[in-house]
Every structure is written in C-alpha cells, then in structure tokens.
Amino acid sequence: xxxxxxxxxxxxxxxxxxxxxxxxxxxxxxxxxxxxxxxxxxxxxxxxxxxxxxxxxxxxxxxxxxxxxxxxxxxxxxxxxxxxxxxxxxxxxxxxxxxxxxxxxxxxxxxxxxxxxxxxxxxxxxxxxxxxxxxxxxxxxxxxxxxxxxxxxxxxxxxxxxxxxxxxxxxxxxxxxxxxxxxxxxxxxxxxxxxxxxxxxxxxxxxxxxxxxxxxxxxxxxxxxxxxxxxxxxxxxxxx
Numbered sequence: 375x376x377x378x379x380x381x382x383x384x385x386x387x388x389x390x391x392x393x394x395x396x397x398x399x400x401x402x403x404x405x406x407x408x409x410x411x412x413x414x415x416x417x418x419x420x421x422x423x424x425x426x427x428x429x430x431x432x433x434x435x436x437x438x439x440x441x442x443x444x445x446x447x448x449x450x451x452x453x454x455x456x457x458x459x460x461x462x463x464x465x466x467x468x469x470x471x472x473x474x475x476x477x478x479x480x481x482x483x484x485x486x487x488x489x490x491x492x493x494x495x496x497x498x499x500x501x502x503x504x505x506x507x508x509x510x511x512x513x514x515x516x517x518x519x520x521x522x523x524x525x526x527x528x529x530x531x532x533x534x535x536x537x538x539x540x541x542x543x544x545x546x547x548x549x550x551x552x553x554x555x556x557x558x559x560x561x562x563x564x565x566x567x568x569x570x571x572x573x574x575x576x577x578x579x580x581x582x583x584x585x586x587x588x589x590x591x592x593x594x595x596x597x598x599x600x601x602x603x604x605x606x607x608x609x610x611x612x613x614x
Contacts, residue, residue: 403419403421404421406419408423436453438454440458440459442460442487443461443462443463443465444463445463447465448468448469448470449469449470450470450471451469451471452471452473452478454480455481457481457482457483459482460485460486461484461510463492464493464494465495467494467495469531470528474529476527478525478528479522480522481521482519484517484518484538485515485516490513490514490515492510493510500532501530501531508520508535517537519535519538
C-alpha cells in the first residue's frame with residue numbers, strides 16, 4: 375500500500391506476515407499545530423514553540439557587550455539578562471522585552487570610557503531605593519553595576535545599585551591626635567577607643583571639643599559594641 379506522510383511525501387509500505395513494514399512517515403514539527411490555552415507561547419506550531427523555549431533558555435546565560443553606546447542604547451531583556459555597556463557619551467537608556475505578569479530582570483555593567491564623566495538617563499519607569507537616582511562613577515574606565523527587575527511588563531522597573539565604584543561611603547578616618555587623644559595607638563578605628571574601655575567612664579576624660587566616641591554597653595564592666603566579629607567597633611560623633 376502507498377501512504378502519504380505529514381510532510382507530504384509518499385512512502386511504500388507492505389504487509390509482511392501480518393506486520394506493516396517499510397519507511398515510517400516523517401512528521402514535520404512546523405506542520406503540527408499547538409493550542410496554547412494558557413497564553414504561554416506566541417508560536418502556533420511545535421517548531422515555533424521550541425524556538426521560543428530555546429531563546430528563553432539562552433537569554434539567561436547570554437551576554438551582550440556594547441563597546442560604544444553613543445547617546446542612546448536599547449536593552450532587550452528577552453535577548454539577554456546581562457549587558458556590558460561602555461558609555462562613550464551621555465546616554466539615554468531604553469528597556470524592552472519584558473512580558474506582563476512574569477518576572478523579568480537584567481544586570482547592567484556600565485563602564486566609563488577613556489574620558490569618563492559620562493552620565494546615564496534612565497527611563498521614567500525605573501524607581502530607585504529612597505527615590506534617589508544613583509550617580510555613576512566619574513573616573514575613566516570605572517564600572518558601576520545595576521540590577522533591574524519588573525513584574526508588569528516594564529511599566530515599573532525596580533532598580534538597585536549592586537556593585538562597582540559608584541555610591542560608596544566615605545572610608546577616610548582620622549588619627550587619635552586629631553581629636554585631642556594621646557598618644558595615638560594606631561590607625562583606622564583605633565582612635566574610637568577613647569580611654570575608658572572598662573569601668574565607669576570619668577566625665578573628665580571626655581574631650582570638650584567634638585570627637586568620635588566608641589559606643590559602650592550598659593554592663594559592668596563596660597564593653598565596646600562591635601560588629602560581632604571584633605573587627606570593627608560601633609561609634610558615634612559627640613558634638614563639643
């Protein structure tokens with residue numbers, strides 16, 4: 375007997391001893407339709423749906439590197455979850471590719487070029503902690519890292535600074551002698567020891583001018599409060 379496969383090709387098959395033998399008809403994936411009752415795919419056949427799944431999987435590990443952004447740059451989160459952008463001008467960013475009612479995120483590495491002091495204008499849909507837009511590092515070749523995610527297809531993007539050289543707290547500390555303490559016994563937070571690490575502190579030992587004072591617990595003897603590992607104390611500025 376002669377039958378026609380799903381791909382339109384004919385195949386000669388015979389019945390031998392009650393068993394059908396011969397070429398098996400080929401089923402072409404692009405011909406097999408898909409009914410998507412949950413709204414999960416845009417494709418209408420098996421081939422298209424498989425392509426969508428592959429693209430989503432690849433996007434999680436794909437990296438898009440842009441060596442020179444210019445004045446505008448578009449980030450498509452459906453293409454990749456990580457973008458490495460070198461800013462060569464003050465740049466306006468556009469975010470696309472997110473789907474409503476799904477969790478979409480992207481990590482952005484923003485590099486200053488050899489000139490530096492490039493700025494980023496974020497979409498109005500991006501909101502930042504405390505409502506304060508972060509300022510990028512200004513030094514040439516410096517890097518700032520941000521993570522953004524959305525749950526409503528990009529109507530609102532939640533942005534967070536997650537690394538790099540921007541927005542860091544001041545780390546400069548003064549020697550003990552700057553605050554009238556003598557003698558100096560080290561650097562960094564050593565000056566915060568004052569001179570009453572144990573026992574009731576005497577008011578006469580407190581400097582009349584403003585100074586940093588280590589925070590003490592209320593026990594007896596008094597103990598300095600630290601970060602739990604003993605590597606740094608908690609301290610407060612005492613006005614004069």
